[in-house]
Amino acid sequence: MSDGKEHGSGSVEPGDTSKRVGAEVIRERGVDPEELREKLIDAIGAEFTTYYYYTNLRMHLAGEEDYKEITEDARLEDRAHFELVVPRIYELEGSLPNDIRDFADRASCPDAEVPTPMDDNGGFDTSDLEVEDILEVLLEAERCAIRTWSEICDMTRGADPRTYDMAQRILNEEMDHEAWFIELLSKERDDEINPAGHFARGEPGDAPYSTNNRFNDSA
Amino acid sequence: MTRSSNETWTVTIVVPEDSSLDEAGETYDLEVGADETILTAARSAGVWLPADCQQGWCTTCAARLVDGDVVHPNARRYYDEDDEAGYILPCTAKPRTDTTVVVDQYDDFLEFRAANDRPPGNSKLDS
Ligand code: FES
Numbered sequence: 001m002s003d004g005k006e007h008g009s010g011s012v013e014p015g016d017t018s019k020r021v022g023a024e025v026i027r028e029r030g031v032d033p034e035e036l037r038e039k040l041i042d043a044i045g046a047e048f049t050t051y052y053y054y055t056n057l058r059m060h061l062a063g064e065e066d067y068k069e070i071t072e073d074a075r076l077e078d079r080a081h082f083e084l085v086v087p088r089i090y091e092l093e094g095s096l097p098n099d100i101r102d103f104a105d106r107a108s109c110p111d112a113e114v115p116t117p118m119d120d121n122g123g124f125d126t127s128d129l130e131v132e133d134i135l136e137v138l139l140e141a142e143r144c145a146i147r148t149w150s151e152i153c154d155m156t157r158g159a160d161p162r163t164y165d166m167a168q169r170i171l172n173e174e175m176d177h178e179a180w181f182i183e184l185l186s187k188e189r190d191d192e193i194n195p196a197g198h199f200a201r202g203e204p205g206d207a208p209y210s211t212n213n214r215f216n217d218s219a
Numbered sequence: 220m221t222r223s224s225n226e227t228w229t230v231t232i233v234v235p236e237d238s239s240l241d242e243a244g245e246t247y248d249l250e251v252g253a254d255e256t257i258l259t260a261a262r263s264a265g266v267w268l269p270a271d272c273q274q275g276w277c278t279t280c281a282a283r284l285v286d287g288d289v290v291h292p293n294a295r296r297y298y299d300e301d302d303e304a305g306y307i308l309p310c311t312a313k314p315r316t317d318t319t320v321v322v323d324q325y326d327d328f329l330e331f332r333a334a335n336d337r338p339p340g341n342s343k344l345d346s
């Protein structure tokens with residue numbers, strides 16, 4: 001009996017699988033779930049492309065093993081952000097683009113490319129590749145992510161606790177990342193000590209706030 | 220360090236009547252330095268214009284230039300067609316004269332980019 005039970009029924013008919021209460025309650029609270037999920041696709045497009053681009057950036061920090069390790073933490077954590085949010089997109093009746101080029105095109109942050117052109121042999125022209133230029137790309141990528149997840153927090157606060165919780169956990173890690181790269185770039189470029197308060201994550205890419213269900217060691 | 224120029228310009232921000240922003244129908248005159256972006260100047264004046272990447276990439280901030288002249292020295296994706304059609308990205312746009320812009324043009328701009336086969340037009344409109 002649902003008689004007298006305030007939440008026993010609502011705008012979705014019993015047994016109707018064409019609609020989701022999980023989306024309708026958000027709409028009732030003033031957020032357009034379709035707009036939100038498209039924004040989430042853009043946001044994790046950026047996380048996923050960053051994961052890819054950081055692979056290249058980290059490799060080109062050749063000989064700077066400490067920088068490499070920290071970039072690896074950020075790289076794996078960005079992947080954890082992608083993994084964390086993908087199911088939310090499907091819950092909101094969205095999907096990842098079928099074509100990865102579309103996915104990369106709509107990413108809400110710029111491609112974090114190695115800051116040097118390719119040479120004629122298909123590799124990078126590393127003759128004037130500077131560590132500080134790589135650190136600057138990393139820093140600006142993190143800043144873009146902070147802006148993106150802050151917007152999503154603003155959009156969902158008080159209306160969609162599930163997305164808000166994901167966004168704020170991701171934001172925590174992006175802010176860590178920004179602090180790391182400020183510390184490294186300050187030292188490398190300006191010889192300034194600007195500590196992040198960071199020592200080391202437990203394991204590479206630990207993602208203390210955002211890791212999805214730890215169903216295997218790589219997730 | 221490069222020294223900033225002291226020059227400032229008056230940027231008039233027009234928020235269309237049919238905008239979903241709280242400021243719909245309002246017009247603001249801001250003094251914007253030559254080294255300042257229109258978005259930063261607007262937000263510091265309390266006009267919270269839409270933006271996301273703030274690197275001239277995502278197009279969330281798209282606006283229309285109705286008068287004046289701006290430059291986009293740091294935009295990551297800004298094409299000649301955008302310039303010719305009078306679209307700007309206020310997150311990276313810096314004034315070079317007194318300028319008037321109509322903000323909150325994201326939807327129209329996506330259509331425009333799609334019609335010109337430029338990202339993120341089709342990738343977002345097809346979804
Ligand atoms: S905020 Fe992304 S292009 Fe302006």
